[in-house]
Amino acid sequence: MDTSFHTPVLVEKVCEYLITEPDGVYVDGTLGGGGHAEEILLRCGPRCSIVGFDRDADALAHAGARLGRFAGRVRLVHSNFSALRDHLSRLGIARVNGILLDLGVSSRQIDDASRGFSFQQSARIDMRMDRAQSFDGSSVIHKYDVDRLTEIFRSYGEEKAARRIARRIVDVRDRQPLETTADLAAIIGAVVGKQFVQKSCARIFQAVRIEVNGEMENLKSALKQSLDTLGQGGRIVVISYHSLEDRIVKNFFRDEARTSIPSGHRLVPDEPRIPGLRLLTGKPVLAGDGEVALNPRARSAKLRAAERIGL
Ligand SMILES: C[S@@+](CC[C@H](N)C(=O)[O-])C[C@H]1O[C@@H](n2cnc3c(N)ncnc32)[C@H](O)[C@@H]1O
Numbered sequence: 001m002d003t004s005f006h007t008p009v010l011v012e013k014v015c016e017y018l019i020t021e022p023d024g025v026y027v028d029g030t031l032g033g034g035g036h037a038e039e040i041l042l043r044c045g046p047r048c049s050i051v052g053f054d055r056d057a058d059a060l061a062h063a064g065a066r067l068g069r070f071a072g073r074v075r076l077v078h079s080n081f082s083a084l085r086d087h088l089s090r091l092g093i094a095r096v097n098g099i100l101l102d103l104g105v106s107s108r109q110i111d112d113a114s115r116g117f118s119f120q121q122s123a124r125i126d127m128r129m130d131r132a133q134s135f136d137g138s139s140v141i142h143k144y145d146v147d148r149l150t151e152i153f154r155s156y157g158e159e160k161a162a163r164r165i166a167r168r169i170v171d172v173r174d175r176q177p178l179e180t181t182a183d184l185a186a187i188i189g190a191v192v193g194k195q196f197v198q199k200s201c202a203r204i205f206q207a208v209r210i211e212v213n214g215e216m217e218n219l220k221s222a223l224k225q226s227l228d229t230l231g232q233g234g235r236i237v238v239i240s241y242h243s244l245e246d247r248i249v250k251n252f253f254r255d256e257a258r259t260s261i262p263s264g265h266r267l268v269p270d271e272p273r274i275p276g277l278r279l280l281t282g283k284p285v286l287a288g289d290g291e292v293a294l295n296p297r298a299r300s301a302k303l304r305a306a307e308r309i310g311l
Pocket of ligand 1: 006007008009029030031032033034035036037053054055056059079080081082102103104105106107129218
């Protein structure tokens with residue numbers, strides 16, 4: 001079996017934080033190449049099972065083949081993990097022992113030129129994880145006005161030249177449509193110059209991808225639903241690859257771990273609250289130098305984990 005689809009990140013730590021019950025039911029919300037799922041199944045008992053989500057039908061087919069030897073223990077769901085609760089209830093699963101979210105796109109998706117995620121190869125500006133969705137990168141580039149483009153380039157890409165790039169895109173597209181990722185990269189290069197083109201392209205492409213796939217909203221929604229779907233002592237493990245995602249996870253875990261609600265006044269006592277989560281990681285867990293040397297994608301990975309309590 002071809003395992004080069006995507007090298008899973010922080011596998012040891014994922015298993016350490018996620019697995020609490022050898023015969024449990026685990027959700028892999030981002031199945032990808034199935035690397036994490038395979039490792040979880042190998043380390044658990046014969047009755048352990050996985051419900052694996054992916055928006056990308058191609059990834060799901062690949063993971064299904066890779067996990068074929070665990071027949072009957074893997075259920076594949078072609079869906080956004082933001083529909084977690086509904087799918088679990090349709091499968092008759094009330095509570096699970098763990099949820100893993102390894103966010104973003106896989107190396108396979110980036111390396112496949114036809115998906116349009118990469119500025120290194122020319123292709124239609126697509127960037128959809130789910131190819132059944134009609135809204136794509138070209139829609140963002142052609143339909144958003146300067147303010148909206150600037151906003152996503154700033155907030156999802158942290159790009160300093162956001163407004164200048166947005167203006168140039170609107171200028172050029174008014175004369176002729178931007179067909180390819182190479183056209184987009186050329187505009188970015190013309191604005192920021194040769195020296196900065198690689199970094200700016202990486203930031204702008206990331207921003208468009210996040211917008212196309214609604215990544216921030218999906219993450220917030222899945223985090224909320226994790227509280228309804230994790231059993232007592234169940235764990236949620238999230239690996240994020242950029243600061244905005246990590247902040248969402250950090251704040252959600254922190255808020256749900258609170259034992260009181262601040263009154264906001266020094267004479268009024270804080271209101272006690274039953275926490276829903278217990279933090280397992282204070283600071284995010286990072287990959288070591290050895291892993292980063294073997295898998296550069298691990299460089300930006302941040303893992304946070306928490307345990308469901310208070311049920
Ligand atoms: C980083 S890869 C996961 C790799 C996987 N852990 C492995 O071991 O191979 C992320 C995967 O999650 C999928 N994905 C991202 N956001 C998703 C969402 N909201 N719902 C379902 N799948 C999603 C992507 O299509 C991609 O295949």
